[in-house]
Each structure stands twice: as structure tokens, then as C-alpha cells.
Amino acid sequence: MITIALADDHAILRKGVAEMLSKFDNMSVIMEAGNGSELITKMQSAKALPDVCILDINMPVMNGYDTAAEIKKKWPEVKILALSMYDTELNVIKMIRNGANGYVLKDSDPEELRFAISEVCRHGFYHSELVTGRMLHILHDTDSKINVEMNDRESQFLVYCCTELT
Numbered sequence: 609m610i611t612i613a614l615a616d617d618h619a620i621l622r623k624g625v626a627e628m629l630s631k632f633d634n635m636s637v638i639m640e641a642g643n644g645s646e647l648i649t650k651m652q653s654a655k656a657l658p659d660v661c662i663l664d665i666n667m668p669v670m671n672g673y674d675t676a677a678e679i680k681k682k683w684p685e686v687k688i689l690a691l692s693m694y695d696t697e698l699n700v701i702k703m704i705r706n707g708a709n710g711y712v713l714k715d716s717d718p719e720e721l722r723f724a725i726s727e728v729c730r731h732g733f734y735h736s737e738l739v740t741g742r743m744l745h746i747l748h749d750t751d752s753k754i755n756v757e758m759n760d761r762e763s764q765f766l767v768y769c770c771t772e773l774t
Contacts, residue, residue, distance in 0.1 A: 644675025710734030
């Protein structure tokens with residue numbers, strides 16, 4: 609059973625995602641929060657930590673970037689999956705730099721979200737065509753004004769993205 613924590617400031621969306629995930633055989637939502645600060649507080653007092661935290665980026669009080677960084681600092685074993693409507697290169701890279709193990713768009717099919725959660729638990733990362741294409745575009749665009757420095761984890765992620773491994 610994969611245990612999941614959700615943080616999204618839109619209650620209807622959060623409840624809908626929680627209900628959808630609970631219908632999958634091997635997934636259970638054990639924690640919900642309206643922002644990153646609330647999620648961190650709940651995790652600190654929890655008897656058991658979730659396997660995966662699904663974070664929105666744009667939240668009040670504590671956004672997804674700061675929440676991901678804080679979770680990775682306090683609980684490095686917890687996997688993080690960004691679930692956002694933002695599809696820009698900078699958002700993807702910033703979430704990965706702050707500890708996200710994957711990135712899924714909110715307009716994705718529910719099956720992609722299920723697959724992403726499973727992949728993050730099984731292999732430690734998930735990348736969609738969006739992530740692969742966006743990161744490769746930035747790194748190979750010599751005219752780009754964006755300076756991207758990568759750490760070892762990001763380099764490893766990019767190597768996997770460039771392979772045809774399943």
C-alpha cells in the first residue's frame with residue numbers, strides 16, 4: 609500500500625484527487641493540507657509518514673517549492689511529486705532542485721498520476737514528456753538566457769530522461 613499526503617489550497621480539487629486516489633487498489637491518502645505549512649505540521653505530529661507527498665506549487669503561507677525543500681531536509685526518504693498547472697521550464701527545474709522526484713500537470717489523465725506515484729515509489733523518479741522536453745530544451749538551447757547548473761541528482765535524472773528505459 610502506497611500512503612499519500614496531499615497539499616493543495618483548492619479544497620474541491622484536493623478532495624477530488626484524494627477520492628480518485630482512494631479508488632486505486634494500492635493507494636491510500638492519509639493526510640490532506642491546504643498549504644505547505646499545514647502539511648509540515650501534520651507530518652511532524654504523525655505516527656506514520658506518507659510514502660509520497662503530492663504538492664501544488666502555488667499555495668498560500670508556504671508554497672510548493674519551500675514545502676518540498678523542507679520535507680527533503682526533515683524527511684529525505686519521503687518522495688515528492690509536484691502536481692501543478694504550471695508547465696514552464698523554470699517551474700519544473702525549481703521543483704526538482706527543491707527535492708521533487710517527479711512533476712505532473714493537473715490536466716493530466718488520472719492514470720498518469722497513478723503511474724507517476726507508482727514510479728516515484730518504485731524507482732525514485734518520474735518524468736513525463738513535458739519534463740524531458742522542457743529540460744532538454746533549456747540545456748541544449750545555446751541562445752537561452754537561463755543559466756542552469758545541475759547537482760548530481762539532477763544530472764542522474766537527465767541521464768535517465770535521455771534513455772529509452774521504461
